[in-house]
Amino acid sequence: MNETAPLAEESAPVYPMPRVSPVDPPPPLAELRAGKAASRVTLWDGSQVWLVTSHAGVKAVLGDRRFTAVTSAPGFPMLTRISQLVRAKPASASFIRMDDPEHSRLRSMLTRDFLARRAEALRPAVRELLDEMLAKLVTGERPVDLVAGLAIPVPSRVITLLFGAGDDRREFIESRSAILVDRGYTPDQVAAARDELDGYLRELVEERLADPGDDLISRLVLDQVRPGKLSIDEMVPMCRLLLVAGHGTTTSQAGLGLLSLITDPGLTEALAEDPGLMPKMVEELLRFHSIVQNGLARAATEDVELDDVVIRAGEGVVLSLSAANRDEQIFPDPDRLDPHRDARRHFAFGHGMHQCLGQWLARVELEEIYAAVLRWMPGARLAIPFEELEFRHEVSSYGLGSLPVTW
Ligand code: HEM
Numbered sequence: 001m002n003e004t005a006p007l008a009e010e011s012a013p014v015y016p017m018p019r020v021s022p023v024d025p026p027p028p029l030a031e032l033r034a035g036k037a038a039s040r041v042t043l044w045d046g047s048q049v050w051l052v053t054s055h056a057g058v059k060a061v062l063g064d065r066r067f068t069a070v071t072s073a074p075g076f077p078m079l080t081r082i083s084q085l086v087r088a089k090p091a092s093a094s095f096i097r098m099d100d101p102e103h104s105r106l107r108s109m110l111t112r113d114f115l116a117r118r119a120e121a122l123r124p125a126v127r128e129l130l131d132e133m134l135a136k137l138v139t140g141e142r143p144v145d146l147v148a149g150l151a152i153p154v155p156s157r158v159i160t161l162l163f164g165a166g167d168d169r170r171e172f173i174e175s176r177s178a179i180l181v182d183r184g185y186t187p188d189q190v191a192a193a194r195d196e197l198d199g200y201l202r203e204l205v206e207e208r209l210a211d212p213g214d215d216l217i218s219r220l221v222l223d224q225v226r227p228g229k230l231s232i233d234e235m236v237p238m239c240r241l242l243l244v245a246g247h248g249t250t251t252s253q254a255g256l257g258l259l260s261l262i263t264d265p266g267l268t269e270a271l272a273e274d275p276g277l278m279p280k281m282v283e284e285l286l287r288f289h290s291i292v293q294n295g296l297a298r299a300a301t302e303d304v305e306l307d308d309v310v311i312r313a314g315e316g317v318v319l320s321l322s323a324a325n326r327d328e329q330i331f332p333d334p335d336r337l338d339p340h341r342d343a344r345r346h347f348a349f350g351h352g353m354h355q356c357l358g359q360w361l362a363r364v365e366l367e368e369i370y371a372a373v374l375r376w377m378p379g380a381r382l383a384i385p386f387e388e389l390e391f392r393h394e395v396s397s398y399g400l401g402s403l404p405v406t407w
């Protein structure tokens with residue numbers, strides 16, 4: 001293994017760069033994409049890593065097992081202070097931060113529950129939930145905040161439905177999960193929220209062990225824990241991952257997608273003409289907003305050539321999903337939201353072995369949320385000027401603080 005430290009480049013720009021437009025990635029990303037396969041950037045802690053911005057480059061790195069997702073690996077980029085916390089307590093890491101074979105062993109226990117047809121089977125329940133929520137929202141006062149009213153509660157109700165967790169613990173789950181993905185909190189606050197969440201999940205797992213029901217936790221307990229294939233210590237971080245990964249992400253994407261739908265008449269007209277366009281629209285909105293705004297982190301475990309750049313073993317790499325999803329080589333006129341575009345090659349859900357496990361569920365939730373708002377609030381429009389919207393930059397999933405609408 002090559003242990004030589006890379007030469008620090010004094011000119012390496014600070015990453016992440018600030019946005020100029022709230023719905024577009026920072027402009028320097030497009031300039032970097034036009035240059036080398038990877039560029040040096042400086043992170044908040046002063047460390048330098050490689051940044052990959054092209055579609056081809058992101059695909060190559062995420063599909064290459066010489067790059068590790070283990071945060072304690074030498075050179076692993078610490079995108080936030082909170083990533084340091086994960087590194088400090090690797091025992092409680094979930095499989096998103098593991099390599100194979102451990103990663104596949106744990107992930108494969110869940111794949112059946114997250115197949116496209118399983119997500120499809122949940123669609124009627126999601127629709128019913130949305131109809132119930134919207135029926136209440138439309139009879140209340142206007143404007144309605146669609147972030148607090150739908151984008152936050154829908155993903156959390158869907159996941160608690162899967163877990164068979166009581167509705168009474170939903171607020172607790174929502175608040176603790178939010179702390180885990182928000183950069184506004186100190187590492188101590190994050191650690192405390194994670195411990196509380198783990199304590200709750202451990203109780204839930206133990207309850208199901210004693211008295212299994214008909215839910216995801218019970219199935220894992222019966223198929224994996226009881227036969228000794230999965231320990232409770234492994235299952236708790238696995239459940240935490242499902243809660244956290246499916247939460248802030250879907251909330252952010254739902255909010256930004258709704259914003260586009262109610263402010264861009266071309267989109268609603270296209271849907272009115274052809275309601276069957278919704279799945280395509282959801283893909284395009286995923287591509288366009290790419291809410292995992294600062295991208296994914298990996299470290300090279302061997303020297304790897306990436307076109308004109310050699311990434312040395314022990315060097316960190318950040319894959320900018322938002323830049324790759326605006327790559328004109330793959331998506332012509334990439335800064336345009338085009339409801340007719342076939343955007344399926346986007347990387348909003350990542351790529352390779354860690355590609356989002358919950359992507360089919362997320363698609364069902366998003367399609368149903370967008371369709372329900374258009375159905376229940378025809379002519380929905382922003383209740384405040386666009387410039388007054390509050391965008392949340394300090395979270396790992398970029399999104400809106402609130403979305404006040406009237407109709
Ligand atoms: C992984 C995005 C919704 C569960 C990922 C990754 C991305 C992502 C980019 C790859 C991380 C990496 O490679 O390091 C999103 C987006 C969502 C969403 C944009 C919504 C719009 C969900 C939902 C769930 C979920 C609803 C489950 C309830 C997971 C899990 C992983 C993951 C378990 C880890 C997979 C692995 O390591 O093998 N997601 N996600 N996600 N996501 Fe999602």
